[in-house]
Each structure stands twice: as C-alpha cells, then as structure tokens.
Amino acid sequence: MKNNKFKGWLYLLPALLFLAVFMIYPLIDVFIYSFEEGYNSASQTSFGVGLYNYSYVLHDPYFLQALKNTFILVMITVPLSTLISLLISVGLSSIKPLRNLFQTVYFLPYVTNTLAVGMVFMILFQKTPYTDGLANLIVTFFGGEAVDFIDGPYWAKMFVLCFYTIWVVMPFKILVLTSALASVNKNYYNAAKVDGTGAFRTFTRITLPMISPTMFYLIITGFIGAFKAYSDAVALFGTDLNAKEMNTIVGYVYDMLYGNSGGYPSYASAAAIILFAIVLTITCINLTVSKKYVHYS
Amino acid sequence: MDKNKLRKRALTKKAVKNTVTYTLLTLWAIMVLFPFYWMILTSLKSYGEYSNEFIPKLYTLLPTLENYKDAFTQVPLGQYFLNTVIFTLVTTFIMLLVTVLAAFAFARLDFKGKDLAFTILLSLMMIPTELVVITNFVTITDLGLRNTFAGLILPSVTSVFYIYLLRENFAQIPDELYYAAKVDGTGDMKFLLKVMVPICRPTIVTITILKVIECWNSYVWPRLITDDQAYFLVSNGIQEIRENGFGRENIPAMMAAVVAVCVPLIILFLIFRKKIMAGVARGGTKG
Amino acid sequence: MKVVFQHLTKKFASRSGGAKKEVIAVNDFDYEIPDGTLVGLLGPSGCGKSTTLNLICGLIEPTEGRIFFGEDDVTDVPCEKRGVGMVFQNYALYPHLTVKQNIIFPLQNLKGKDKLTKAEMEEKALRAASLVQIENLMDRKPSELSGGQQQRVAIARALVKMPRILLLDEPLSNLDARLRLQTREEISRIQRQTGITTVFVTHDQEEAMSISDIIVVMKDGVIQQTGKPQDVYDEPKNLFVAKFLGTPPINTFDGEVKNGSLYIGDEAVLTVSGVADGKVVAGIRPEGFIPKADGHFTCALSQVEVMGRDITVVAKHPAAHNPTVRAIVSSDNLSAINGEKVSFDLKENKVFLFAPDSGERLF
Numbered sequence: 001m002k003n004n005k006f007k008g009w010l011y012l013l014p015a016l017l018f019l020a021v022f023m024i025y026p027l028i029d030v031f032i033y034s035f036e037e038g039y040n041s042a043s044q045t046s047f048g049v050g051l052y053n054y055s056y057v058l059h060d061p062y063f064l065q066a067l068k069n070t071f072i073l074v075m076i077t078v079p080l081s082t083l084i085s086l087l088i089s090v091g092l093s094s095i096k097p098l099r100n101l102f103q104t105v106y107f108l109p110y111v112t113n114t115l116a117v118g119m120v121f122m123i124l125f126q127k128t129p130y131t132d133g134l135a136n137l138i139v140t141f142f143g144g145e146a147v148d149f150i151d152g153p154y155w156a157k158m159f160v161l162c163f164y165t166i167w168v169v170m171p172f173k174i175l176v177l178t179s180a181l182a183s184v185n186k187n188y189y190n191a192a193k194v195d196g197t198g199a200f201r202t203f204t205r206i207t208l209p210m211i212s213p214t215m216f217y218l219i220i221t222g223f224i225g226a227f228k229a230y231s232d233a234v235a236l237f238g239t240d241l242n243a244k245e246m247n248t249i250v251g252y253v254y255d256m257l258y259g260n261s262g263g264y265p266s267y268a269s270a271a272a273i274i275l276f277a278i279v280l281t282i283t284c285i286n287l288t289v290s291k292k293y294v295h296y297s
Numbered sequence: 298m299d300k301n302k303l304r305k306r307a308l309t310k311k312a313v314k315n316t317v318t319y320t321l322l323t324l325w326a327i328m329v330l331f332p333f334y335w336m337i338l339t340s341l342k343s344y345g346e347y348s349n350e351f352i353p354k355l356y357t358l359l360p361t362l363e364n365y366k367d368a369f370t371q372v373p374l375g376q377y378f379l380n381t382v383i384f385t386l387v388t389t390f391i392m393l394l395v396t397v398l399a400a401f402a403f404a405r406l407d408f409k410g411k412d413l414a415f416t417i418l419l420s421l422m423m424i425p426t427e428l429v430v431i432t433n434f435v436t437i438t439d440l441g442l443r444n445t446f447a448g449l450i451l452p453s454v455t456s457v458f459y460i461y462l463l464r465e466n467f468a469q470i471p472d473e474l475y476y477a478a479k480v481d482g483t484g485d486m487k488f489l490l491k492v493m494v495p496i497c498r499p500t501i502v503t504i505t506i507l508k509v510i511e512c513w514n515s516y517v518w519p520r521l522i523t524d525d526q527a528y529f530l531v532s533n534g535i536q537e538i539r540e541n542g543f544g545r546e547n548i549p550a551m552m553a554a555v556v557a558v559c560v561p562l563i564i565l566f567l568i569f570r571k572k573i574m575a576g577v578a579r580g581g582t583k584g
Numbered sequence: 585m586k587v588v589f590q591h592l593t594k595k596f597a598s599r600s601g602g603a604k605k606e607v608i609a610v611n612d613f614d615y616e617i618p619d620g621t622l623v624g625l626l627g628p629s630g631c632g633k634s635t636t637l638n639l640i641c642g643l644i645e646p647t648e649g650r651i652f653f654g655e656d657d658v659t660d661v662p663c664e665k666r667g668v669g670m671v672f673q674n675y676a677l678y679p680h681l682t683v684k685q686n687i688i689f690p691l692q693n694l695k696g697k698d699k700l701t702k703a704e705m706e707e708k709a710l711r712a713a714s715l716v717q718i719e720n721l722m723d724r725k726p727s728e729l730s731g732g733q734q735q736r737v738a739i740a741r742a743l744v745k746m747p748r749i750l751l752l753d754e755p756l757s758n759l760d761a762r763l764r765l766q767t768r769e770e771i772s773r774i775q776r777q778t779g780i781t782t783v784f785v786t787h788d789q790e791e792a793m794s795i796s797d798i799i800v801v802m803k804d805g806v807i808q809q810t811g812k813p814q815d816v817y818d819e820p821k822n823l824f825v826a827k828f829l830g831t832p833p834i835n836t837f838d839g840e841v842k843n844g845s846l847y848i849g850d851e852a853v854l855t856v857s858g859v860a861d862g863k864v865v866a867g868i869r870p871e872g873f874i875p876k877a878d879g880h881f882t883c884a885l886s887q888v889e890v891m892g893r894d895i896t897v898v899a900k901h902p903a904a905h906n907p908t909v910r911a912i913v914s915s916d917n918l919s920a921i922n923g924e925k926v927s928f929d930l931k932e933n934k935v936f937l938f939a940p941d942s943g944e945r946l947f
Contacts, residue, residue, distance in 0.1 A: 007408065007485065008402045008407065009410075014395040015396070015399035015455065018395060018455040019418075019421065019455055022429065023455060024421070025432065026428070026436070027424060027428060029431075030429065030432055033432070087321070088322065094318055102326060104567075104570060107566070107574060109329060110577065111566040111573070112562060112563065113531065113532060113535070113562070114514060114532075115533075115536055116531070116532075116555040116559055117336075120336045120552070123335075123339070123548055124332070131352070131353060132351070137353070170329075175574055176578055179578045224425075231517065235536075238536075238540060250427055253427060254520075254521065257521065265434070268431050272428050272431060279425070471676060473672040476676070477676040477741075479663055479664060480643070480670045481664065481693055484693075491689075496680050
C-alpha cells in the first residue's frame with residue numbers, strides 16, 4: 001500500500017516511453033520544424049525562425065494542386081458514401097434471409113490491403129495499347145468514347161479516385177449504421193404503425209433522428225478520413241502523384257519528407273500543420289452545425 | 298372497403314419493396330465482390346491469354362497456377378510476406394504488453410497524477426498520425442534505424458485508443474474482486490494476469506485482431522522508413538512489384554501477388570467475423 | 585483470536601457540493617471482540633460498519649488508533665499478511681474460474697515454507713467445500729450457480745486458508761427470504777464448527793439478533809451499545825438503539841413524569857420511581873401491552889390483524905410519534921377487542937423512558 005505511488009507509474013512506464021518518444025515529442029517538434037527557416041537535415045542547422053515555410057508551401061503549385069484534389073475528393077466522397085451506406089443499411093435492416101451473408105460481403109473491403117486491391121481497380125480502369133479495360137467496355141456500350149481513367153484526363157482520374165475511396169470507406173459506415181439502426185427501440189416503430197404513419201415519414205421522423213448521433217459521428221470521421229486520403233491514390237496512380245496531378249495533402253507531406261522531391265522536413269511540417277488546421281476548422285463547423293440537427297436521447 | 302382487395306394490395310406493396318431492396322443489396326454486393334473476382338480470375342489467366350484479350354473475358358477456360366509460381370520466384374514476395382509476419386507479430390505483441398500494463402494502471406491502481414495522465418492520454422487520441430510521422434521519420438533516421446525491424450516496429454507500437462478501450466473494460470470489473478484477491482495475498486501482477494486478463498479476453502482478442510489488420514495493411518510508415526527491398530512489407534512490396542516488378546507488364550502475375558497478399562486477412566476475417574465486426578463497430582477506423 | 589480496537593478512528597476526505605469536507609466514518613471505536621464469538625456489526629447505512637470491517641481486514645488504514653489480533657498489533661500489517669478471510673457482499677467470485685479454482689486461488693498465493701503441493705491444495709479445498717456442502721458443485725462456473733450457492737463458495741474461499749478472523753459483509757442481503765433463513769443458520773453452524781472469530785456486517789436487525797453471540801450497534805461512526813442480543817433488546821441504552829431493534833418497532837410517545845407517574849396524554853399510565861419530573865419520550869415495545877377493559881392507557885382502535893397465535897392491535901393515539909400504535913397480544917383477547925376504543929395496562933419492563941433532547945435512557 002505504501003509503494004502504490006510508484007507502482008502505478010511503473011506499470012505505465014512502457015506506454016509513457018513510447019508515447020513520449022513517438023507522439024508527444026514529435027507533436028512539439030513538428031511545430032518547431034515548421035517555423036525553422038532553411039532547416040538542413042544533414043547539418044541540422046537553420047537560418048532563423050519565421051513563417052517562410054508556410055509561405056513556401058502555400059505558393060507551391062504542387063501543394064495547391066494537392067489542396068484542390070483533396071477538397072474535391074472530400075466534397076464528393078463524404079456525402080455520397082454516407083448517403084449510399086445509409087441506403088444500404090436501411091435495406092439491410094429490413095430483410096431477414098441472406099442478411100448475414102450480405103453483411104459479411106460488405107465488410108470485406110475493410111480487411112483487404114488498400115494498396116493491393118487498388119491495383120485491381122487500376123487494371124479495371126486502365127486503357128493500354130493492348131486493351132481498353134473493362135470499365136471502358138461499359139463506357140463504349142453506352143455510346144461513349146474509351147478513355148484512360150488512370151493516365152488520361154483529370155476528371156476521369158478524379159472519378160476513379162472517388163470511386164475507389166467510396167469503395168474503401170463503405171464497410172465501416174455500413175457496419176456502424178446497421179448497428180445503430182438495430183439499436184433503435186422497436187416500440188417506436190410499433191407506435192408509429194398504430195398511428196398509421198407512412199414508411200417515409202417513419203424514416204424521416206423516427207429513424208433519422210434516432211440515428212442522428214451515429215450519422216453525425218460518421219460525417220465527422222468521414223471528413224477527417226477523407227482529408228487524410230493518400231494510400232488510395234498511390235494504389236491507383238503509383239507513387240509519383242505530383243506528375244499525375246493526383247497528389248493529396250498527405251501525399252505532399254510525405255513527398256516533401258522522402259522520395260525524389262524529399263528532404264524538407266520543414267516544408268512537410270508546415271503542410272501537415274496546415275492540414276491539421278483545415279481538419280480542425282471543418283470539425284468545429286461540423287460540431288456547430290450538428291447542435292441544430294443531432295438529437296441525443 | 299373490400300377486405301381481400303386491401304390485403305392483396307398490401308402484399309403486392311411488400312413484394313415490390315422486397316424486390317427493390319434485394320436488387321439494391323445484390324448490386325452493391327456485386328460491386329464489392331467484383332474486384333475480388335477479377336483479381337482471382339486474372340491471376341489464373343496465362344500471360345499470353347491475358348495479353349491477347351483486347352476485350353477482357355469474364356471467365357477463363359485454361360486456368361493456370363503459373364502466375365503464383367512467378368509471383369513467389371521472380372519477385373521477393375516470400376521475403377515481403379516473412380517481413381510482414383515478423384513485423385505484425387512483434388508489433389502486436391509489444392502493443393499488447395504495453396497496453397495491458399497501462400490499462401491496468403489507469404483502471405485499478407491509485408497514484409499521484411493519474412487523472413492528469415489520463416486526460417493527456419485522451420487528448421492524444423485526437424492527434425492525427427500525419428503530424429507526428431515527420432519527426433518520427435527524422436528520429437528513426439538519426440538513430441540509424443532506417444531499413445531495420447526496430448525502425449519499422451517501434452513507432453508503430455503505441456495505440457492510444459486500445460489503451461482507452463481496455464481500460465474501460467478493466468474498469469467494469471467490480472472492485473470487490475480486487476479486494477478479495479488482495480485479502481488472499483494476491484499480488485497486483487498475478488491479479489492482472491490471472492483474473493483481469495482472462496475476464497477481459499474478448500476485448501483483448503478484439504484489439505489484437507484490429508492491430509494485426511492494421512499492421513498487415515500498413516503502408517505509409519514502411520514506405521518512408523525502408524528503401525531496401527529486404528525490409529519491404531507486403532504493401533510497399535506490392536507497390537514495388539507494380540512499378541519495377543516482373544520486367545514487363547505482367548498483369549496476371551501481379552494479380553497473383555495481390556491475391557496472395559489479400560488471402561491471409563480474408564481467412565482471418567472469415568474465422569473471427571463476429572469479433573472483428575463487433576470490434577470495428579466499437580470504434581475502429583481504418584488506418 | 586480476540587480482536588481489540590483502541591480508539592480506532594477513520595476520516596475520509598469528501599468533496600460534496602464543491603467544498604472539501606472531512607467525514608468521520610468511524611469515531612473513537614474502543615472495543616474488544618472476545619475469542620471465538622460471532623459478532624454482528626449493526627446499524628443503518630452510512631453508520632461506519634462497513635468501514636470498520638474494512639479496517640479489520642486491512643483494506644483501508646485507520647487515521648488514528650490501533651487494531652490488535654490477540655496480542656499482535658496488526659495496524660500496520662498489510663491485509664494479505666493479517667490472515668483474515670473475507671466474504672464480500674456480491675461474493676466477488678472470479679467469473680472465469682470454476683468453483684474449485686476459486687477456492688484454491690488463495691492457497692496458490694502462499695509462498696516459501698507455506699507453499700502447498702497440488703494434492704494438499706485439493707484436499708484443503710475439498711474440506712472447505714464440504715464444510716459449506718458444495719462438494720458436488722466443484723466443476724461449475726459461478727454463473728451456473730444460484731445466489732445461495734455462490735454465497736457458499738465465497739465462504740469456502742474465505743475459509744480455505746483457515747483465517748484467524750472471518751469477515752462477512754452483508755452476507756444475506758443478496759438472497760431471497762427463504763434462503764436468508766437457511767443461510768443464517770448455516771453461518772452460525774459453520775462458525776460454531778470452526779470456532780473462528782467471525783464478524784459480520786448487516787443493516788438488518790433481525791438477522792443480527794438471530795445468530796450473533798454479540799451485537800455492536802453503531803450510528804454515525806459511534807458505538808451505541810454492545811452486548812448479547814437479548815440484553816441489548818431488553819435494556820437499550822438510548823432511544824436510537826430501542827428504535828433500531830425489534831419488529832414491529834417500538835412505539836414512542838411524548839410523555840411527562842409527574843410525582844413518580846408517567847403521563848401519556850392526560851392519563852397516568854405507569855408508576856415510575858427515581859425519575860425526575862419533566863418531559864420524556866416513552867417507548868413501549870409492542871409486546872408490552874395487556875388489554876384490559878379498565879386499563880389506564882386508552883387508544884382509538886383502527887384495526888385488528890390476526891396472525892394465528894398472536895394478534896396485532898393497530899390503534900391511534902394523539903401523543904404517539906407514528907401514525908399508528910402497534911400492540912401484539914395473545915389471540916385469547918380477540919373477542920374482547922372491538923368497538924371504537926381499546927384500553928391497556930402496560931408491562932413495566934417493556935416500557936423505557938428517554939430524555940427528549942439527548943435520547944439517553946432515564947428509566
């Protein structure tokens with residue numbers, strides 16, 4: 001009983017060591033990096049302190065491209081994936097036979113390697129001298145012109161990126177929404193039925209408010225996740241994302257750190273902090289908006 | 298109003314609703330499964346067959362396992378597998394050790410500064426990895442740990458969320474159990490291992506599986522910290538295969554590698570389906 | 585093994601309503617529990633009885649004072665070295681272990697020269713199990729047992745290392761009425777069979793009275809009275825003890841002593857000697873009433889409850905503290921009790937007088 005004061009810390013020590021070295025120190029350090037001008041990673045020296053790194057990043061065409069890509073990606077995939085997953089979850093909750101099978105199938109993308117499956121999407125959408133690819137088969141069937149989705153026009157590449165991103169994030173959303181729908185008390189539905197409430201009205205007036213906290217959670221994590229998109233893009237377009245105009249903010253950070261254009265931890269830090277600021281702002285906006293619409297029982 | 302007519306209308310309405318629902322669900326199921334079908338199909342086509350299909354065929358009449366042989370002989374896929382297994386096992390093991398000890402301290406022991414430490418822990422949950430990766434990259438590089446397992450593993454160990462999850466579970470165990478053990482002269486460590494861990498086994502299994510999935514699929518960190526193929530994991534390994542792989546655009550062989558990379562986790566998933574889904578629903582997010 | 589408390593005091597820091605306050609859970613506890621007795625710590629919730637139990641056990645340390653087991657000062661001895669066995673209110677059985685593993689668990693902690701072989705452990709576990717008659721349940725998990733069975737397992741686990749003191753925290757509170765009766769006999773039997781000094785905590789006075797050799801009545805961290813259950817019941821030291829013991833509870837009235845007579849209302853109901861004149865609180869046990877047509881104590885009759893051997897007369901009296909006065913009388917009187925009023929004589933030894941302000945016993 002007397003040595004309790006130390007004992008607690010002793011048990012905590014391993015976790016503390018790991019957290020201190022790989023989370024808390026880096027968290028402080030990243031801010032320092034971002035303000036150190038002309039930091040040289042080889043000699044570990046810098047010229048001075050200031051906002052130059054931020055200014056450089058914000059004027060870098062690659063960063064602006066990445067910013068634009070990320071925003072388009074977020075604005076398309078978050079609403080779409082949330083909506084589709086809601087639709088599917090509601091469908092899933094209304095059936096009995098095959099429900100488990102569907103649920104299992106829908107969850108598969110969660111456990112598969114993003115990089116590996118991305119390559120399947122690549123060959124499905126790629127147009128090469130040898131083949132137009134399966135996706136173009138459908139495009140031409142509807143009278144369109146075959147287009148290279150992987151190395152072609154910007155909109156086509158963005159389409160595949162959004163498509164794949166939605167495919168990847170759906171399992172989580174479907175799973176969470178289905179369990180939220182299952183936890184809505186059946187009595188509400190019975191009461192609505194007795195009152196003669198129609199299916200659509202039941203959905204908008206009972207189901208949606210009851211699962212609104214979950215929806216809200218999904219939207220917030222959806223935004224955060226989409227802003228941090230990177231692996232999906234690499235999976236589809238390869239590691240040289242700048243050349244393909246398909247980089248994301250996180251991709252820009254890593255490229256600044258390492259690879260052909262790497263070696264600039266200061267720029268990387270500035271970009272990472274800008275990203276963090278954007279995510280924080282969006283999350284705060286979400287929180288404010290949600291107060292109006294989310295119903296907590 | 299006619300009763301029969303009413304019932305008939307209700308039945309028709311239900312049938313229509315069911316048809317629409319099942320069609321929609323089946324459509325999405327195809328959307329999910331098709332890439333898997335396509336990768337398996339392509340991996341079974343010979344290089345010649347695949348290259349000659351300007352319009353890709355949805356089936357093959359001459360399945361071959363040649364591509365799988367190529368995937369494991371022409372590129373070091375076996376090496377990537379071995380690396381990933383070592384990385385996953387060691388990282389998960391250390392994570393469990395660290396997490397169980399920390400969760401126990403937070404849930405059961407009283408010590409000065411506990412509340413403050415726990416608050417800091419909670420706030421760390423909000424920190425995106427992207428912010429800390431930069432310094433970790435520099436730290437590991439400065440330590441000369443690039444292209445080593447230590448460099449791969451050490452920064453991947455901590456999972457604040459798992460500590461939190463396990464602490465919540467530990468905290469549900471009634472105090473009396475702890476006092477009863479104490480009266481009987483049970484030490485803290487023995488109580489943790491003999492009582493708390495077995496009682497919370499479901500949660501521990503869940504975080505283990507989630508961590509295994511996370512490790513198996515991790516891409517960013519391995520890519521940053523290794524450029525020697527001898528230390529590639531499957532994710533950056535497969536990317537390497539894609540960019541500098543089989544010498545020519547050997548898509549079927551590439552797909553064989555992709556299948557090989559996906560299969561272990563799919564098997565794990567099918568075995569622990571309920572546990573994994575419950576665990577993820579409790580708060581896992583991908584990546 | 586006798587247990588001696590010397591000026592035992594335990595204060596807790598509590599933070600209620602923002603202000604830091606000190607709560608005295610146990611206040612200057614001075615008592616000696618004789619060797620081999622079954623002692624019931626009795627009191628309303630929050631009276632400090634559980635704290636006292638935890639102090640004996642060693643789960644918490646006293647703020648002041650000392651505890652002795654026999655001649656050993658155990659105040660600074662950690663609980664695992666005190667050689668106590670404890671049965672917790674919710675039993676605290678390890679849910680993932682079988683009954684047998686639960687009982688053996690404490691034995692596996694023994695180290696050095698006390699270390700037991702597997703066979704010895706099994707034998708001891710079996711002996712403890714047979715003492716509480718659960719030999720046939722050894723391979724079950726706690727979740728497969730009824731409440732009463734879980735209770736027995738918990739007792740077996742506490743007994744298996746032959747503790748110097750056995751402690752039970754509200755041992756019957758989680759059981760249903762029938763099991764309660766059975767289990768309290770069981771506890772008393774086990775205690776007599778093993779001769780281990782046993783302390784148990786309860787808020788149920790009937791439970792405490794029925795099996796304890798000695799009861800210790802507590803209130804607000806202070807001992808009110810100790811002694812054999814019947815002695816405490818017959819001679820309560822203060823109003824609190826008188827009210828706390830007995831079912832139905834004692835009837836209390838505003839009264840006044842004038843010239844050696846007790847007046848309740850306008851009637852002189854009893855002659856009391858040696859009590860100074862003045863206002864008093866009069867307590868009359870339900871069995872202290874004798875129905876008598878010309879009795880001095882008259883109440884308005886509201887109801888008669890027949891219970892077989894006895895009947896309960898429910899009546900009203902303007903000076904009574906409670907809305908109803910309950911008297912238990914022999915059923916022979918049933919025919920005599922009717923109409924609007926009922927009159928009684930009082931048994932002198934069932935009437936107690938207390939000072940209105942301090943509650944101290946006057947008579």
